[in-house]
Amino acid sequence: MNKWDEIKKRLENLGGSVELMADGHKVKLRKVHNGKKIFVVVYVDDYQKGEWTRHEDGKPVHPEARFWRPVKRAAYRKKGYNQLKRAFGKKKADQMVTPQVIGFVPDFGTEGAVVAHLKKHFPDLEILDSETEFKK
Structure with a gap:
């Protein structure tokens, strides 16, 4: 069993x-x-x-936030895209409905989502045993 499956297995039950x-x-x-x-x-x-939770240009200000889920939102909904296009032009309207990172939150909806995030950003992480003490 690889480390990603081990993480999912340990998180499959509540608690x-x-x-x-x-x-x-x-x-x-x-x-x-x-x-x-x-x-x-x-x-x-x-x-x-x-x-x-803060960000600058979509990147976290604090390095600890790299472990958290980025929240992406668009300034305007795609529902009003045609009106935005008429008012501001296609290029500006595309920017207005494109989701951008607005912050970072410390939760993920599923164990699969957290594993996918960690696999992408931290491929060399290691699982600590329950007896292992954290040492700096």
Whole structure:
């Protein structure tokens, strides 16, 4: 079993968790619910700080936010694209309805989504055993 399948397996049940080491940070993933929705929450070095949600030009300001899910939204809906095109022109209208990163949030909808994100950005991460202590 490879490490990606191991991460998914540990997160398949509610309350499941896994600790990882990536780029010098201890990342903890935990499957939780808020009464209505089940999702995977991400802690970096045992913290979640609100200031990590910020971005500049679609890139995170704080390096810890790289482990979080980027949130993308468009300034305007595609529903009004024809009106935007008439008012601003095609090039500007295309920019207005194209989703752009507006921030980073510490949760993912499924364990598959978090694994896909980690696989893309941190291919060399390692899974920590429950007995392993984090050492800087």
